[in-house]
Amino acid sequence: MNHFYIFLAFITMLFTCSPASNVDEPLVKTTQYAIYKDKVVQGKDTAFVKSGQHIVSNYISPASQTYSNFIKYKFSINEKDNELPVGEDHWVVIEPDMKEAPTVKFGEKPEAPSNIEPKMLPPNYTFTFRVDVSDVLNAFKSKGFFETLDGSRIAESDFKGFYIAGNAEPLSWDFVNLDNKKMKLQPTSNPNIYEITLVLNPYDDKVRDIKEWKQSLALEQAPKFSSDIPLVDAMFNMSMEEAFKTIEPDSTLRTGTKWAGVWTRDVSFSTFLAFAYLYPENAKISLLKKVKRGRIIQDTGSGGAWPISSDRTIWCIAAWEIYKVTGDADWLNTIYPIIKNTLEDDDKTLRNEETNLYCGESSFLDWREQTYPKWMDNKDIFASYNLGTNAIHYQARRILTEIAKIKGDSFEKYETEAESIKKGMNHHFRLPETSFYIQYLYGRNDMIPSQRFEALGNALSILFDVADPEFAEDVIDNAPTTAYGTSCIFPQIPDIPPYHNNAVWPFVQAFWNLAAAKTENDAALTHGIASIYRPAALFLSNYENMVASTGDFKGTEINSDRMLWSIAGNLAMIYRVFLGMSFEIDGLHFDPFVPHAFQGEKTLTNFKYRNAVLDITVKGHGKKITSFLLDGKTMSNAVISHDLVGHHTVEILLQADATSYSHLNAFEN
Template identity: 25%
Template sequence: MSAHAPRPPHDSERDQRPVPHHATHDGRHDAPPPIERAPALRFADEARQAELGVPYQAALRNLLVTNRVPYEDAVYNRTGLLHDPPGTFFRAGGGYRQPWIRDAAINSWNAGSLLDPDTARNTLWSVVERLPDGRLVVQRDREWWDRVIWAVGAAEHHAVTGDATFLVDAYQAVRTTLEETESLLDRRYGLFRGGAVMQDGIAGYPAPPFRPGVEGSHVTDYEHSDQMMCLSTNCLYVGAYRAAEELAARLGRPWSERRGFLTAARSLATAINERLWLDEENHFGYLLHGAGPLAGQVERYEEACGTAFAVIFGVATGERRKAVLDAQHREPRGVVSVWPHFGRFSAERPGRHNAMVWPMIQGMWGHAAALGGRVDRFADELSGLAGLVRQSGGEFFELYDPNSGEAHGGWQTGRDFPSEPDQTWSATAFLRMVYAGLFGMRFSARELRFTPSLPEGWGEVRLSELRYRNAVLSVTLTGQGRHVRRSTLDGRPLPHPAVPAGLRGAHELVIELV
């Protein structure tokens, strides 16, 4: 990251100074942004509405009110691309003043670009800077390994909004960033080096790279940590390359340019399956050591975020996709970051990034379960996260104890950490499971398609006042399951449940499932 840009804090460098939620960066004070324009979720069954509809409303308020905050133009608008109005972006949460790169991308990808596209655009640009030659690039920070997640968030933002100006600049930022990260590819194994997605704390790793006596909670404080090759990060690169190709195609770039991204994605997916798949366990390993006494060995732990990304980005296909969804371990209150406990942790002293429930990961994994046809496992995670939110008084915390369900930050290096309140990506994870899981929303440049996953006993459910580009939709799901028996738009049968990007005005979509 450049000297003038803000460097996001990590677990040992928290900045918890209060942020005025409704003061603009030039000192004006506005009323809290309303959430009445957000889509309303309504289950016909009142018990289901209380279980899921109430946390849904809390998730909307978390994103659109609590964490939709003004930014400092001199600090964050290093590209000149942030706009006022709205003069706001999505911060990472109650304990984190800044968006962070991964939070900015994930929160936009999960729900922000759909619910508040102007604020989401600002959020994405707030973690981008310009090189001396004027090119755009995603900022460099201490969590350098997963910065390519911005490409995924940017491609989704354009698919949702159709913003042609954003498309041109986003493609430049993505292409420049991917060019910069090519040096991280370990050509011995065909995999990218670096930590796992969102795993910046050493509590997220076994020994080695952890070593007793080393001071510091950040993974990069430990020898050989920069040589690891992790499942989630490598699956993410597959997604980033495919996102780059999508952006290039939408811009009409030549096939020779697009082909390079697809070739890189295919080669990397092949390497992941060859290097990290464990036949005996029937799932992917967590990481491959690249240096030190264990060089070339695979750690056989399960990484839930990696499993989710393997499904979402098409790295796991066919029988392997089914196998990983069947095999994924779940603790009583949800899937955990990495399973089982590393030797220095336990159920009584769980590691912060080890066997703990992170709602952000629940959201990704629940979505992956829906994509893979496991409606039952999708239902477990959406209901599970709803239960955690109810237990914590309606708040979305950063992470939770996997057995008690209490908001708990877990142990790192000799002490336990807090679990921060009002965590934005915990709330948008819930929204992701509603929009992309339950209703099965799939955005492309041409249309919004629905591939719902409606668990038994959950229907009828309706999402009304859904704003998609120039249309306002009401979407009703009836029946149960994943197979569409019939779909209609304003009473007229459809060949498949989708609406074109050019649709205007108010419309009623009904999808019957069996």
């Protein structure tokens, strides 16, 4: 695997540029793009920062120019993946002037494609798909139900329709939203044949070459940020505006422009990154929407929900963060039994006493073939042990330990459980031949390690202190980094379309950046911040994901702008990295890390912390605090007490520390 040539560009940039001196010099320069104080340039595409409230971008997705004529698809009953086994799809190569695919029979095993040489399909290509559903309809008539390949029965009275899913826009593998995407087939003159006509490679030639974001909301009660880097100011203002727009009429936090409602993991990761300290009441309401019978609701995953997917305990981390921010005793009383009930259920169902690990699907990586071998079914995924999921289970038990101490209850059991998980993680996920934690253990008769790198799990293991400081540095130092960011997994899985595979997710990048800041790796953090700012500026919104190989927002299986956790990740770069905020029981701690490329003065005003309002200024770069002033007085610790009242100023002076280092393990994707 060849090292990617941006590494030398980064080293040159980090040690030869004077990033604060000239707007014509790039802050960050790679072979793919460059970030300046007032613009982002990627080939012929540029996002110009006119001011902190105005960005103009001429970016147009190149996806329509690379749209393949090799289409994979399968049919569905009632928006379920229930026609063919995982990894088996119908397919068609659309030749010139071809207007329809051959009619296939529902459930019939397709021939495997061979010697396919895909070509580009022209934009706005009208094409028809047909399916013979006679077996399904005959079963309804004779038995009153149809039995799918996994043995599930669909009663005739429950039948909603036939749908199509696939790998090329407007087709999607997002089965649960096929009806919303208008992927329902219609009957033809032959009652056994259903069809749908779609416009493949959709492209709107009326899309303007120049698009812009202008701040439209005053947000007078919100904190205000300013620096000597207009791009950073614009990223803050755009993300703060998008954060406010996520608040629904019922006071919950919307998941994204295209995704209504509250999702456990989305709102929980978002709450930790930003919403606990920006909109704690909305975060509370949203979290409580994901509680039933005094227990946390698990998001859907490969197997439907808990216990195959078992990362619902990320809720505990979000709920605890709100308490540390607000000090709200009533909130603590509310979340204590919910966390305790949930963890007790998990102990009975998920815990393996031999490994000291908890089974279940990868946290957030919940789309089976995107990160698991095709032969693995839901039972196999349930029986596996994932790095990120166990990091969350570990931290949840540490939190329950702390809450029990506050309440004066017995805590030793939870403390012991947490230490057991940590021991199990370091024994099973940390191998001599790898310089980072492995992805998961999997198998049937014997568990074997998947030595693929998983970004979120490694980041959480560093942030939650599963990794000792020396190994944490090794992880950041040696983890593979691609041109457009730290991909969810590495290496990518061949022949699997981008989503979790071959993708960069800004919220994952944000957690990776927090881990890089903790280990004081300037190069990794610089590249990580650039990997969040580049797409947000060019795309004029905080999209959920992008293709790792192209950096484009089009081409992944599902995507949306104004995504809650992407917004939170962008804002965390200001609050948690540049300003270094960390909320603890005793107060607001500061541990900023400003990379060399982003050096300069940064000021946040009107930040509300409990009963205090803070105006905070950070000067310089690096991680070493040389002075910490509260209202002009030197303080011995960089901490604001939880009982501080009134309006105050905080000034932090940084100096590059000789112990900080810069290394980026850049790879070809």
